[in-house]
Amino acid sequence: MQLGIYEIAIYGAIVSAISFLLVLLLTPVAIKSLTKRGWTVPDIHKPNKPAVPRPAGPVLMLGIAAAEAVLFALTMNTAVLAVLLATAIAFVVGYIDDSKVMPGWFKPAALLAAALPIVLLQAHGDHLNLVFGSAFIPILYIPLIFVIMPVASNTINSIDVLNGVASSFIIISTLPLLASIAIFGSMEVFLAALPLFFATVAFYRYHRYPSRIFPGDSGALLLGAMYGALAVAGNSEIIGVVALLPAVMNSFLFLSSVKRIVEHRQVKARPVVILDDYRLAASKDRSAPSTLVRLILADGPLEEKEIAYKIFQLSIVSAVLAFATVAVQYLLLR
């Protein structure tokens, strides 16, 4: 069923409002509840290491799931259901990791399951969108989805190192993804992408510096998985990668330094050190892993807020490059 312009506008307004308002209104409740139950972690980059509640994953999941469920009821589109289920699976994996210390292999292995709804409900296209054209490689495309989902989830999780970074990163990266899905994907998937943007905008209010709540693994993984699922279902894989380049770089730097899949907490040598004045500096330890933050600090120590601002600038540049990629593809395929 082809959606008309009025349906797109109305459905878009409904799902955006549901996801935005639920996250905006429920996050303070979650902050109080988590603090009361002692579900807090120290914010190690600040004086006196204040206790910050986490995870915000359940609130983000609630806001996104409610919006996607309403959208599915309105459109009965299986791609919407696939995005919702993939996001929910990543949330469950993250929530297990939030509740219990799991080995390094757990998240990448368990997140393979997040690809199942996309494959089983056939939410993916037949052709891989390669900007300058497309390629029909069915034997490769299905395994590729099983790679994309854990990689997208862990990429966002690994950038969640400073106040507000993961949420601002998702907000900025989702903009070119939305444009790409609207042009090269389907309107149903475009509508399904709106809750990711609006839920994260609402969450940013509480996650920005100084954070009042952390997303936790459940929050970061669900945001990454939803981003990956939307890129696949919206025929926008390459554009999705380009918009995430600073985070991709961060994961690549880390993995190529430690040369194995491992949790950050298991790495003994830290990539950054905290100075007496609570500024962060790049570690001089040669065995410390390379990360985006360590590279940013290569020219000298910075405050946490300054580093977050630099990552923000990098994410804007990668979003501009992603928009340029959308423009190139649009002009070539017109």
Added chain:
Amino acid sequence: MALAGLLILIVVMWLMVLAVAGFLVTFVAPVDAPFPSPLVSSAVRAIIAVLAVIALIFGLGLLKKLYLQRKLA
């Protein structure tokens, strides 16, 4: 200045991703005619695509090495 270096790195990564996408469209997508069945041609395309991505990762690794030598030495 650290940011300027990282910005250049991101732009180079972007160009490398586009180069691989262009290679796949130009050389992999049309692979069809010489093969007897769609499965074989799909497998050949998949192998070439995987090799191209491995080359991209190798290139990114070299880029990272050069950048880190300059920055963290």
